[in-house]
Amino acid sequence: MSNWIPLWLHKLSSPPTFYRFAGTLRPWAMALALVFGAIGLYGGLLLAPADYQQGDAYRIIFIHVPSAWMSMFIYAVMGMSAFVALVWRIKLAEVVAMQSAPIGAAFTFITLVTGSLWGKPMWGTWWTWDARLTSELVLLFLYLGVIGLYQAFEDRRQGARAAAFLAIIGIINVPIVHFSVNWWNTLHQGSTVNIFGHSKMSWDMLWPLLAMTLATKFYYAASLFRRTQTDLLSLESGKDWVRQIVNSEAGQ
């Protein structure tokens, strides 16, 4: 009984099994993402009260903050998959790591853009070199580096291993960049650092934020399932299970 979970994980890592697993769960994940997203956006844009200091301009937080959390969360998932891929050479781990990178890059980009749009009314500037913004920008470069390195290899599996290695090096780098920019900012006095004036968030604003957080997580899952399915089909294109799927879909 105690080895039920490892056995299940081992079975799951086989491409055809994961393909079916992902196919079953994906519609549910997408549905949940849409539901929570609708709830969160309705709550955040319409129900939540206007902010004491910023008025309605703060409402972009309901996209900005969940995106920022996702940009970090996805990097962590990518890093863990990368580790598994390098140590145990499991194909599914390679695929999950590589397919997470574009999603993470997209969320990072959204974070930067929404942050910039928020910064203009709030700080009077589209951009400032404070620790958090700079670290987020560096994170975007890390994602792009992983994607670029993966594309540069002819052998996809070797490319995945090289990009996985880069992802792991990057994980160590993100806190270092954050720390060093923080230090740099304090050296150059007179920078503006004020992300959120409140020390606590009222529940009226918090629950839509949590709803959006769940929405983005489910969206990531749905998107990752779809991308992984596609990549597995392409990687295993000579195998029987792929042929069966293609034939059965062609027959419909």
Next chain:
Amino acid sequence: MSRPGLTAACSAMLRRDLTLAWRRRSDMAMPVLYALIVTMLFPFALGPEDTLLQRIAGGIILVTVLLAMLLALDAMFSSDIEDGSLEQLVLAPQPLALMLGMKILAHWLTTALPLIVITPLLAAMLHLPAPVIPVLLLALLLATPLLSLFGAVLVALTAGTRRSGMLLALMLLPLCVPALIFAAGAVTAAQQGLPWLAPITWLAAALVLTLVLAPLACAAALRIALDS
């Protein structure tokens, strides 16, 4: 038959790479010429006003040296991969990380050291105050090995791929931001008459850590890259 000890192997490796660099010594001039030309462009672009140039001289020199080293990084492993020497190195009965460390050292000696030597000239062209120059040199002495070490890991990862130099720049940028920040911090502090030792010690600490870890990472990256 006796397996050579570590010091003998290290000196063999270092001597090999330095000899090879010397046989193509005209290549060593490229990063230096690049740095000189780029530095010269700034007064043309910004106007020769002394006070402006003085304020940003330290930053310009650091970035220029970084870019010059980036250009030269590609060559670290390329010729060894082409002629199969890197494979032989991987198969040699010596710790690969240590042998690669020697290669990186040789590369730094032939690429970064000339740049550091001409830094006083660059500083003079941009009117950096003379008392700041020693701090700049110290910062470069600590930051350039960091760049060589990080760059080596990344170049090893991309060994033998069809890649552009832009990919290397993209990958290297996030890794060298901290080093650049601390180096620039030291120079700016010195220029303003403030204590500059703290960022220098941070750089030194980072260098010590990287000296130990980067060759190991480089060896791992190389094995991944050759495994196909």
Next chain:
Amino acid sequence: MTAAPIAVPLLEARALCFHRQDEPVFAPLDFQLHAGELVLIEGDNGSGKTTLLRMLAGLLHVGSGELRWRGAPLQRDNCAGDILFLGHQLGLKGDLSPRENLRVAAGLHGDRDGISIASALATIGLLGYEDEPVRRLSAGQKKRAALARLLLLPASLWLLDEPYANLDRTGIALVNQVLETHTAAGGAALVTSHGAVSFHGGEPRHIRMQA
């Protein structure tokens, strides 16, 4: 009367295979190689001879199956320096002379007792060209410079990918002679070749690669 102990094979492969883009490069291989043996690996172009040799050298990971060196799984720690690999790329620096190239190799591997760099270069037929940069040598001379490593460096197993390529008849005879000396002294060698390997000690064992 006790039976003679069975020697542990130098190299042993069981169901050895390698996959590229998930396609097997060659059919699974089983073989054993003992000290003193010479084996010729035959196969058409693209049958995976070079891939096999690189896997045996430890440059490629084992795709599937087992590969054992002196009874233990083949790892860098237990075989580094005991296996010499000569691939399509010769592993010589063009800007250095054969003498300098050998000096570097000996600096990393050590050298055999009784052989000096000068004598190795003389035996391999590069007398007069020891100090010429390798890039100025002819293809055959470059091959000889690479082969000189085999004479100089101590190793039990030689993995040679097309050692006869680019050599004239004296060169080919020289390689055969060198192989015979090596196997007579207890070394082993795995050789790929398009042409025939003729051997005074008799016909070498053949392994045929299937794509």
